[in-house]
Amino acid sequence: MHTSALVNQLKPSETLAAAARARELRAKGIDVLEFTVGEPDFITPAHIREAARKAMYAGFTRYTAATGIPELKKAICDAFLRDHGVTWKPSEVTVSNGAKHCLHNVLVACCEPGDEVIIPTPYWVSYSALVELTGAKPVLLETREQDGFCLSAAQFRAAITPRTRMLMLNSPSNPTGGVYPVAALQALAEVAVEKDIIVLSDEIYDKLIYPGHEFRSFAALGEEVKKRTIIVNG
Incomplete structure:
Protein backbone atom coordinates (compact mmCIF):
# COMPACT_ATOMS: atom_id res chain seq x y z
CA MET A 1 0.00 0.00 0.00
CA HIS A 2 1.31 3.45 -0.91
CA THR A 3 1.84 5.86 1.97
CA SER A 4 2.58 9.57 1.77
CA ALA A 5 6.03 11.12 1.95
CA LEU A 6 5.06 12.84 5.20
CA VAL A 7 4.18 9.52 6.83
CA ASN A 8 7.25 7.78 5.43
CA GLN A 9 9.57 10.27 7.12
CA LEU A 10 8.17 9.52 10.58
CA LYS A 11 10.26 7.45 12.98
CA PRO A 12 8.94 4.88 15.48
CA SER A 13 8.00 6.31 18.87
CA GLU A 14 10.94 6.07 21.27
CA THR A 15 8.51 6.27 24.18
CA LEU A 16 6.51 3.25 23.03
CA ALA A 17 9.69 1.32 22.22
CA ALA A 18 10.98 1.90 25.75
CA ALA A 19 7.58 0.93 27.20
CA ALA A 20 7.61 -2.32 25.22
CA ARG A 21 11.11 -3.09 26.50
CA ALA A 22 9.97 -2.44 30.07
CA ARG A 23 7.10 -4.92 29.62
CA GLU A 24 9.52 -7.53 28.29
CA LEU A 25 11.79 -7.14 31.32
CA ARG A 26 8.86 -7.20 33.73
CA ALA A 27 7.59 -10.42 32.11
CA LYS A 28 10.97 -11.98 32.95
CA GLY A 29 10.48 -11.12 36.61
CA ILE A 30 12.76 -8.09 36.61
CA ASP A 31 11.69 -5.16 38.80
CA VAL A 32 11.40 -2.15 36.48
CA LEU A 33 10.95 1.51 37.37
CA GLU A 34 9.25 2.74 34.23
CA PHE A 35 9.47 6.37 33.09
CA THR A 36 7.99 5.97 29.61
CA VAL A 37 4.33 6.58 28.77
CA GLY A 38 2.45 9.21 30.78
CA GLU A 39 0.26 6.73 32.60
CA PRO A 40 -0.37 6.42 36.36
CA ASP A 41 0.38 3.22 38.24
CA PHE A 42 -3.24 2.88 39.42
CA ILE A 43 -6.43 2.09 37.53
CA THR A 44 -9.12 4.65 36.74
CA PRO A 45 -10.78 5.69 40.05
CA ALA A 46 -14.01 3.92 40.97
CA HIS A 47 -16.30 6.96 40.77
CA ILE A 48 -15.18 7.66 37.19
CA ARG A 49 -15.70 4.04 36.15
CA GLU A 50 -19.13 4.10 37.78
CA ALA A 51 -20.10 7.33 35.99
CA ALA A 52 -19.04 5.79 32.67
CA ARG A 53 -21.09 2.65 33.40
CA LYS A 54 -24.19 4.68 34.27
CA ALA A 55 -23.83 6.78 31.13
CA MET A 56 -23.59 3.69 28.92
CA TYR A 57 -26.61 2.02 30.50
CA ALA A 58 -28.55 5.28 30.19
CA GLY A 59 -27.99 5.15 26.44
CA PHE A 60 -25.32 7.84 26.21
CA THR A 61 -23.49 5.88 23.51
CA ARG A 62 -24.11 7.83 20.31
CA TYR A 63 -22.13 10.36 18.34
CA ILE A 76 -14.11 23.30 31.10
CA CYS A 77 -14.70 27.05 30.86
CA ASP A 78 -15.84 27.15 34.49
CA ALA A 79 -12.79 25.17 35.62
CA PHE A 80 -10.36 27.40 33.71
CA LEU A 81 -11.89 30.53 35.21
CA ARG A 82 -11.74 29.00 38.70
CA ASP A 83 -8.18 27.68 38.42
CA HIS A 84 -6.49 30.30 36.24
CA GLY A 85 -8.69 33.39 36.24
CA VAL A 86 -9.10 33.28 32.46
CA THR A 87 -12.47 33.49 30.72
CA TRP A 88 -13.12 31.34 27.66
CA LYS A 89 -16.35 30.87 25.73
CA PRO A 90 -17.59 27.32 25.00
CA SER A 91 -17.20 28.13 21.29
CA GLU A 92 -13.45 28.51 21.95
CA VAL A 93 -13.14 25.01 23.47
CA THR A 94 -12.54 21.76 21.59
CA VAL A 95 -12.57 18.37 23.33
CA SER A 96 -10.35 15.64 21.90
CA ASN A 97 -9.16 12.11 22.67
CA GLY A 98 -6.13 13.40 24.55
CA ALA A 99 -3.39 16.00 24.60
CA LYS A 100 -1.51 14.43 21.67
CA HIS A 101 -4.67 14.53 19.57
CA CYS A 102 -5.11 18.20 20.50
CA LEU A 103 -1.53 19.05 19.56
CA HIS A 104 -1.90 17.32 16.20
CA ASN A 105 -5.17 19.12 15.45
CA VAL A 106 -3.70 22.52 16.31
CA LEU A 107 -0.56 21.99 14.24
CA VAL A 108 -2.50 20.76 11.21
CA ALA A 109 -4.91 23.69 11.51
CA CYS A 110 -2.23 26.37 11.91
CA CYS A 111 0.90 25.25 10.05
CA GLU A 112 1.75 25.12 6.36
CA PRO A 113 4.58 23.17 4.71
CA GLY A 114 7.76 25.21 5.14
CA ASP A 115 6.59 26.99 8.29
CA GLU A 116 8.87 26.90 11.33
CA VAL A 117 7.81 25.88 14.84
CA ILE A 118 10.15 26.75 17.71
CA ILE A 119 10.53 24.03 20.36
CA PRO A 120 12.69 24.46 23.49
CA THR A 121 14.71 21.38 24.43
CA PRO A 122 14.56 19.03 26.31
CA TYR A 123 11.09 18.28 24.99
CA TRP A 124 8.54 15.48 24.79
CA VAL A 125 9.73 13.31 21.91
CA SER A 126 6.46 13.52 19.95
CA TYR A 127 6.59 17.31 19.48
CA SER A 128 9.02 17.30 16.57
CA ALA A 129 7.30 14.38 14.84
CA LEU A 130 3.91 16.09 15.11
CA VAL A 131 5.37 19.22 13.54
CA GLU A 132 7.03 17.27 10.73
CA LEU A 133 3.75 15.51 9.96
CA THR A 134 2.34 18.87 8.83
CA GLY A 135 5.29 19.57 6.52
CA ALA A 136 6.52 22.30 8.87
CA LYS A 137 10.05 22.38 10.31
CA PRO A 138 10.81 22.02 14.04
CA VAL A 139 13.41 24.55 15.22
CA LEU A 140 15.01 23.17 18.38
CA LEU A 141 16.46 25.65 20.89
CA GLU A 142 18.64 24.28 23.67
CA THR A 143 17.93 25.35 27.25
CA ARG A 144 20.23 24.93 30.25
CA GLU A 145 19.78 23.34 33.66
CA GLN A 146 21.17 26.43 35.40
CA ASP A 147 18.33 28.42 33.80
CA GLY A 148 15.70 25.94 34.97
CA PHE A 149 15.47 24.59 31.40
CA CYS A 150 13.59 27.76 30.46
CA LEU A 151 13.78 29.39 27.04
CA SER A 152 14.83 33.03 27.28
CA ALA A 153 13.13 35.85 25.42
CA ALA A 154 16.48 36.65 23.77
CA GLN A 155 16.76 33.09 22.41
CA PHE A 156 13.18 33.21 21.21
CA ARG A 157 13.65 36.53 19.44
CA ALA A 158 16.91 35.46 17.80
CA ALA A 159 15.31 32.30 16.38
CA ILE A 160 12.37 34.06 14.71
CA THR A 161 12.45 34.21 10.92
CA PRO A 162 9.84 35.22 8.32
CA ARG A 163 8.76 31.54 8.32
CA THR A 164 8.22 31.29 12.09
CA ARG A 165 4.62 30.35 12.77
CA MET A 166 4.51 29.08 16.33
CA LEU A 167 6.24 28.55 19.66
CA MET A 168 5.48 25.26 21.42
CA LEU A 169 5.80 25.75 25.17
CA ASN A 170 5.45 23.06 27.84
CA SER A 171 5.17 24.19 31.46
CA PRO A 172 5.24 22.22 33.72
CA SER A 173 7.66 20.37 31.50
CA ASN A 174 7.84 16.79 30.37
CA PRO A 175 10.56 15.57 30.84
CA THR A 176 12.30 18.04 33.19
CA GLY A 177 9.46 18.85 35.59
CA GLY A 178 10.50 22.49 35.38
CA VAL A 179 7.97 25.32 35.64
CA TYR A 180 8.51 28.65 33.90
CA PRO A 181 8.60 31.59 36.34
CA VAL A 182 5.95 34.23 35.65
CA ALA A 183 8.60 36.79 34.67
CA ALA A 184 10.06 34.40 32.07
CA LEU A 185 6.61 33.74 30.63
CA GLN A 186 5.88 37.46 30.46
CA ALA A 187 9.12 38.10 28.58
CA LEU A 188 8.28 35.40 26.03
CA ALA A 189 4.74 36.76 25.73
CA GLU A 190 6.02 40.24 24.90
CA VAL A 191 8.04 38.83 22.00
CA ALA A 192 5.11 36.72 20.78
CA VAL A 193 2.80 39.74 20.74
CA GLU A 194 5.39 41.97 19.08
CA LYS A 195 6.15 39.43 16.35
CA ASP A 196 2.58 38.07 16.14
CA ILE A 197 3.61 34.47 16.86
CA ILE A 198 1.12 31.80 17.94
CA VAL A 199 1.99 30.17 21.27
CA LEU A 200 0.84 26.56 21.66
CA SER A 201 1.03 26.14 25.43
CA ASP A 202 0.93 22.52 26.57
CA GLU A 203 -0.26 22.78 30.18
CA ILE A 204 -1.40 19.20 30.66
CA TYR A 205 0.72 18.83 33.83
CA ASP A 206 -0.50 22.02 35.53
CA LYS A 207 -1.44 20.07 38.67
CA LEU A 208 1.93 18.27 38.93
CA ILE A 209 4.14 20.95 40.45
CA TYR A 210 7.13 20.55 42.73
CA PRO A 211 7.18 22.55 46.00
CA GLY A 212 8.47 26.07 45.62
CA HIS A 213 7.11 26.55 42.10
CA GLU A 214 4.14 28.59 40.92
CA PHE A 215 2.24 27.72 37.76
CA ARG A 216 0.76 30.44 35.57
CA SER A 217 -1.25 29.72 32.44
CA PHE A 218 0.19 31.50 29.41
CA ALA A 219 -3.26 32.80 28.47
CA ALA A 220 -3.48 34.57 31.85
CA LEU A 221 -0.74 37.04 30.88
CA GLY A 222 -3.07 39.53 29.22
CA GLU A 223 -5.73 39.86 26.56
CA GLU A 224 -3.28 40.43 23.68
CA VAL A 225 -1.36 37.33 24.77
CA LYS A 226 -4.55 35.29 25.03
CA LYS A 227 -5.49 36.20 21.45
CA ARG A 228 -2.34 34.42 20.24
CA THR A 229 -2.44 31.49 22.67
CA ILE A 230 -3.84 27.99 22.25
CA ILE A 231 -3.97 25.99 25.49
CA VAL A 232 -3.77 22.20 25.70
CA ASN A 233 -4.95 20.84 29.04
CA GLY A 234 -7.07 18.06 30.47
Whole structure:
Protein backbone atom coordinates (compact mmCIF):
# COMPACT_ATOMS: atom_id res chain seq x y z
CA MET A 1 0.00 0.00 0.00
CA HIS A 2 1.31 3.45 -0.91
CA THR A 3 1.84 5.86 1.97
CA SER A 4 2.58 9.57 1.77
CA ALA A 5 6.03 11.12 1.95
CA LEU A 6 5.06 12.84 5.20
CA VAL A 7 4.18 9.52 6.83
CA ASN A 8 7.25 7.78 5.43
CA GLN A 9 9.57 10.27 7.12
CA LEU A 10 8.17 9.52 10.58
CA LYS A 11 10.26 7.45 12.98
CA PRO A 12 8.94 4.88 15.48
CA SER A 13 8.00 6.31 18.87
CA GLU A 14 10.94 6.07 21.27
CA THR A 15 8.51 6.27 24.18
CA LEU A 16 6.51 3.25 23.03
CA ALA A 17 9.69 1.32 22.22
CA ALA A 18 10.98 1.90 25.75
CA ALA A 19 7.58 0.93 27.20
CA ALA A 20 7.61 -2.32 25.22
CA ARG A 21 11.11 -3.09 26.50
CA ALA A 22 9.97 -2.44 30.07
CA ARG A 23 7.10 -4.92 29.62
CA GLU A 24 9.52 -7.53 28.29
CA LEU A 25 11.79 -7.14 31.32
CA ARG A 26 8.86 -7.20 33.73
CA ALA A 27 7.59 -10.42 32.11
CA LYS A 28 10.97 -11.98 32.95
CA GLY A 29 10.48 -11.12 36.61
CA ILE A 30 12.76 -8.09 36.61
CA ASP A 31 11.69 -5.16 38.80
CA VAL A 32 11.40 -2.15 36.48
CA LEU A 33 10.95 1.51 37.37
CA GLU A 34 9.25 2.74 34.23
CA PHE A 35 9.47 6.37 33.09
CA THR A 36 7.99 5.97 29.61
CA VAL A 37 4.33 6.58 28.77
CA GLY A 38 2.45 9.21 30.78
CA GLU A 39 0.26 6.73 32.60
CA PRO A 40 -0.37 6.42 36.36
CA ASP A 41 0.38 3.22 38.24
CA PHE A 42 -3.24 2.88 39.42
CA ILE A 43 -6.43 2.09 37.53
CA THR A 44 -9.12 4.65 36.74
CA PRO A 45 -10.78 5.69 40.05
CA ALA A 46 -14.01 3.92 40.97
CA HIS A 47 -16.30 6.96 40.77
CA ILE A 48 -15.18 7.66 37.19
CA ARG A 49 -15.70 4.04 36.15
CA GLU A 50 -19.13 4.10 37.78
CA ALA A 51 -20.10 7.33 35.99
CA ALA A 52 -19.04 5.79 32.67
CA ARG A 53 -21.09 2.65 33.40
CA LYS A 54 -24.19 4.68 34.27
CA ALA A 55 -23.83 6.78 31.13
CA MET A 56 -23.59 3.69 28.92
CA TYR A 57 -26.61 2.02 30.50
CA ALA A 58 -28.55 5.28 30.19
CA GLY A 59 -27.99 5.15 26.44
CA PHE A 60 -25.32 7.84 26.21
CA THR A 61 -23.49 5.88 23.51
CA ARG A 62 -24.11 7.83 20.31
CA TYR A 63 -22.13 10.36 18.34
CA THR A 64 -21.62 13.71 20.00
CA ALA A 65 -20.79 17.11 18.56
CA ALA A 66 -17.32 17.03 17.01
CA THR A 67 -15.95 19.62 19.45
CA GLY A 68 -17.53 18.10 22.56
CA ILE A 69 -20.90 18.14 24.30
CA PRO A 70 -22.07 21.59 25.49
CA GLU A 71 -22.19 20.57 29.17
CA LEU A 72 -18.56 19.46 29.12
CA LYS A 73 -17.36 22.55 27.27
CA LYS A 74 -19.11 24.79 29.80
CA ALA A 75 -17.56 22.81 32.66
CA ILE A 76 -14.11 23.30 31.10
CA CYS A 77 -14.70 27.05 30.86
CA ASP A 78 -15.84 27.15 34.49
CA ALA A 79 -12.79 25.17 35.62
CA PHE A 80 -10.36 27.40 33.71
CA LEU A 81 -11.89 30.53 35.21
CA ARG A 82 -11.74 29.00 38.70
CA ASP A 83 -8.18 27.68 38.42
CA HIS A 84 -6.49 30.30 36.24
CA GLY A 85 -8.69 33.39 36.24
CA VAL A 86 -9.10 33.28 32.46
CA THR A 87 -12.47 33.49 30.72
CA TRP A 88 -13.12 31.34 27.66
CA LYS A 89 -16.35 30.87 25.73
CA PRO A 90 -17.59 27.32 25.00
CA SER A 91 -17.20 28.13 21.29
CA GLU A 92 -13.45 28.51 21.95
CA VAL A 93 -13.14 25.01 23.47
CA THR A 94 -12.54 21.76 21.59
CA VAL A 95 -12.57 18.37 23.33
CA SER A 96 -10.35 15.64 21.90
CA ASN A 97 -9.16 12.11 22.67
CA GLY A 98 -6.13 13.40 24.55
CA ALA A 99 -3.39 16.00 24.60
CA LYS A 100 -1.51 14.43 21.67
CA HIS A 101 -4.67 14.53 19.57
CA CYS A 102 -5.11 18.20 20.50
CA LEU A 103 -1.53 19.05 19.56
CA HIS A 104 -1.90 17.32 16.20
CA ASN A 105 -5.17 19.12 15.45
CA VAL A 106 -3.70 22.52 16.31
CA LEU A 107 -0.56 21.99 14.24
CA VAL A 108 -2.50 20.76 11.21
CA ALA A 109 -4.91 23.69 11.51
CA CYS A 110 -2.23 26.37 11.91
CA CYS A 111 0.90 25.25 10.05
CA GLU A 112 1.75 25.12 6.36
CA PRO A 113 4.58 23.17 4.71
CA GLY A 114 7.76 25.21 5.14
CA ASP A 115 6.59 26.99 8.29
CA GLU A 116 8.87 26.90 11.33
CA VAL A 117 7.81 25.88 14.84
CA ILE A 118 10.15 26.75 17.71
CA ILE A 119 10.53 24.03 20.36
CA PRO A 120 12.69 24.46 23.49
CA THR A 121 14.71 21.38 24.43
CA PRO A 122 14.56 19.03 26.31
CA TYR A 123 11.09 18.28 24.99
CA TRP A 124 8.54 15.48 24.79
CA VAL A 125 9.73 13.31 21.91
CA SER A 126 6.46 13.52 19.95
CA TYR A 127 6.59 17.31 19.48
CA SER A 128 9.02 17.30 16.57
CA ALA A 129 7.30 14.38 14.84
CA LEU A 130 3.91 16.09 15.11
CA VAL A 131 5.37 19.22 13.54
CA GLU A 132 7.03 17.27 10.73
CA LEU A 133 3.75 15.51 9.96
CA THR A 134 2.34 18.87 8.83
CA GLY A 135 5.29 19.57 6.52
CA ALA A 136 6.52 22.30 8.87
CA LYS A 137 10.05 22.38 10.31
CA PRO A 138 10.81 22.02 14.04
CA VAL A 139 13.41 24.55 15.22
CA LEU A 140 15.01 23.17 18.38
CA LEU A 141 16.46 25.65 20.89
CA GLU A 142 18.64 24.28 23.67
CA THR A 143 17.93 25.35 27.25
CA ARG A 144 20.23 24.93 30.25
CA GLU A 145 19.78 23.34 33.66
CA GLN A 146 21.17 26.43 35.40
CA ASP A 147 18.33 28.42 33.80
CA GLY A 148 15.70 25.94 34.97
CA PHE A 149 15.47 24.59 31.40
CA CYS A 150 13.59 27.76 30.46
CA LEU A 151 13.78 29.39 27.04
CA SER A 152 14.83 33.03 27.28
CA ALA A 153 13.13 35.85 25.42
CA ALA A 154 16.48 36.65 23.77
CA GLN A 155 16.76 33.09 22.41
CA PHE A 156 13.18 33.21 21.21
CA ARG A 157 13.65 36.53 19.44
CA ALA A 158 16.91 35.46 17.80
CA ALA A 159 15.31 32.30 16.38
CA ILE A 160 12.37 34.06 14.71
CA THR A 161 12.45 34.21 10.92
CA PRO A 162 9.84 35.22 8.32
CA ARG A 163 8.76 31.54 8.32
CA THR A 164 8.22 31.29 12.09
CA ARG A 165 4.62 30.35 12.77
CA MET A 166 4.51 29.08 16.33
CA LEU A 167 6.24 28.55 19.66
CA MET A 168 5.48 25.26 21.42
CA LEU A 169 5.80 25.75 25.17
CA ASN A 170 5.45 23.06 27.84
CA SER A 171 5.17 24.19 31.46
CA PRO A 172 5.24 22.22 33.72
CA SER A 173 7.66 20.37 31.50
CA ASN A 174 7.84 16.79 30.37
CA PRO A 175 10.56 15.57 30.84
CA THR A 176 12.30 18.04 33.19
CA GLY A 177 9.46 18.85 35.59
CA GLY A 178 10.50 22.49 35.38
CA VAL A 179 7.97 25.32 35.64
CA TYR A 180 8.51 28.65 33.90
CA PRO A 181 8.60 31.59 36.34
CA VAL A 182 5.95 34.23 35.65
CA ALA A 183 8.60 36.79 34.67
CA ALA A 184 10.06 34.40 32.07
CA LEU A 185 6.61 33.74 30.63
CA GLN A 186 5.88 37.46 30.46
CA ALA A 187 9.12 38.10 28.58
CA LEU A 188 8.28 35.40 26.03
CA ALA A 189 4.74 36.76 25.73
CA GLU A 190 6.02 40.24 24.90
CA VAL A 191 8.04 38.83 22.00
CA ALA A 192 5.11 36.72 20.78
CA VAL A 193 2.80 39.74 20.74
CA GLU A 194 5.39 41.97 19.08
CA LYS A 195 6.15 39.43 16.35
CA ASP A 196 2.58 38.07 16.14
CA ILE A 197 3.61 34.47 16.86
CA ILE A 198 1.12 31.80 17.94
CA VAL A 199 1.99 30.17 21.27
CA LEU A 200 0.84 26.56 21.66
CA SER A 201 1.03 26.14 25.43
CA ASP A 202 0.93 22.52 26.57
CA GLU A 203 -0.26 22.78 30.18
CA ILE A 204 -1.40 19.20 30.66
CA TYR A 205 0.72 18.83 33.83
CA ASP A 206 -0.50 22.02 35.53
CA LYS A 207 -1.44 20.07 38.67
CA LEU A 208 1.93 18.27 38.93
CA ILE A 209 4.14 20.95 40.45
CA TYR A 210 7.13 20.55 42.73
CA PRO A 211 7.18 22.55 46.00
CA GLY A 212 8.47 26.07 45.62
CA HIS A 213 7.11 26.55 42.10
CA GLU A 214 4.14 28.59 40.92
CA PHE A 215 2.24 27.72 37.76
CA ARG A 216 0.76 30.44 35.57
CA SER A 217 -1.25 29.72 32.44
CA PHE A 218 0.19 31.50 29.41
CA ALA A 219 -3.26 32.80 28.47
CA ALA A 220 -3.48 34.57 31.85
CA LEU A 221 -0.74 37.04 30.88
CA GLY A 222 -3.07 39.53 29.22
CA GLU A 223 -5.73 39.86 26.56
CA GLU A 224 -3.28 40.43 23.68
CA VAL A 225 -1.36 37.33 24.77
CA LYS A 226 -4.55 35.29 25.03
CA LYS A 227 -5.49 36.20 21.45
CA ARG A 228 -2.34 34.42 20.24
CA THR A 229 -2.44 31.49 22.67
CA ILE A 230 -3.84 27.99 22.25
CA ILE A 231 -3.97 25.99 25.49
CA VAL A 232 -3.77 22.20 25.70
CA ASN A 233 -4.95 20.84 29.04
CA GLY A 234 -7.07 18.06 30.47
